[in-house]
Amino acid sequence: MELSSAFFKENFRLSKDAFMYVLDNINEKCPYQLSSSISPMLKLCCTLRFLAHGSYQQTVGNDFILGFAQPTVSLILNEMLPILETTLCSVWIKTDISEEHKQLTRRKFYTNSGIPNVVGCVDGTHVAIIAPSVNKHLYLNRKGFFSINAMIACNHDMVIRCVDARYGGSSHDSFVWNNSTLKTYLERTYQRGDHNSVYLADSGYPLHEYLWTPYRNALSGTVESKFNKKHAKARNVVERTIGVLKCRFRCILGERKLRYSPSKATMIVNVCCALHNICKQYDVNDPEQETFVDVVVPLEPVEENFSGSAADRRRRQIANSL
Incomplete structure (x- = not known):
């Protein structure tokens, strides 16, 4: 010391x-x-x-x-x-937060993007590992290297609210989401009457009443295009969070490769996320990201058709109000 x-x-x-x-x-x-x-x-x-x-x-x-x-x-x-x-x-790392904190988070996201009711954003990032000794095919991603597909969710201040790093790189973002505690939590709170707490995600995730994704193939100048731009502006915080996390703890950077079993790699990601939040609490400056180089695995959009669903109608209502 x-x-x-x-x-x-x-x-x-x-x-x-x-x-x-x-x-x-x-x-x-x-x-x-x-x-x-x-x-x-x-x-x-x-x-x-x-x-x-x-x-x-x-x-x-x-x-x-x-x-x-x-x-x-x-x-x-x-x-x-x-x-x-x-x-x-x-x-x-807590998904469940107080109503007071939700209100603060909604205000921050609304001030930044103009989209109401947002309490967080979610995205996936790949953490490279060596080829595991069993079930290699589950960890080989579409970019051709072995990885963990880690789902990260955060708030407006880049505090991580949920991490799920249990699944291999071959898993689609929507699969990780559908098996996550975050989805279970949001689904349960929505059913209990909280219709004003929404997360944002890219088109690799399914549309829900509590998870808003961008419109596909939106034409320039349309309300869909305007919604997508505001959506991207708000969602940028999770991309920055992942960047800061990987620059702070470079063992999970794309240029590195964790030489451990998938279960230990999962543990490492979890610990890094908790330590990241401790750094935020103790006002430790975020690392510079100029040197941040991460391998991007191409996005695979969800193929489901949500047109006319309750979630699509709710998203449409917000898009028309912007």
Whole structure:
């Protein structure tokens, strides 16, 4: 902790205050099987260093700050990732928010885009992994590399409200969505009478009363085209959120490749999302995105026809009012 604040954040991504918060919460949960000589603080530093830079374990271990051998780094990650996931994710990634917070979020989105009732945006991003030992076909995406298709949902402030990184890269965005806790939550709250809480998504997702997607093939100058432009403006926040997340924790950048099983890759994504939200809470500056290069897997639009549905009528009503 004797490092300067700037150097500390550069290496571990968290501020010192955020780091101490995490350390205080995991301190008693850290096992001492590995070595009583390695403190929870050093274990956390090692894990954050790996997440922040995405280097090979040997490189992280040889870092002048830490000085661990590669096998030690591997053991530390095996210990720390489950602890961080169970301790942080349920606390810091919350889909259910208060009505007061919903109202604030609706106002922010409306001020930015003119679309009412929006409380969040959702998109998918691919996290490259090595070819798994089983069910390889489930992880080979349309771009030709193995990946996890991670669904990320966020609010107006780039706080992540939901992450689902359980499915392989061959899975369509709509499949991930249909099996997500976010869809279940929004469906349940809509049925209970909350018709004013809507997420926005691109055309890779199905249209619902609580999930608005853009119009297909909208002609320039039409109300559909105007809706799509405002929709894209509002939805840009989730693209920026993914960019900040991957620049902050470069282990999940497209130029990297997680050399772990899909289940551990899922855990890594979950932990990164929770730590991202902690950074937002502690006002840690977002990383610069000029160097952000992510592999884009081509969008595969949903083929279903929603014309005339209740969701389409509701979207039409909003489009006509803009």
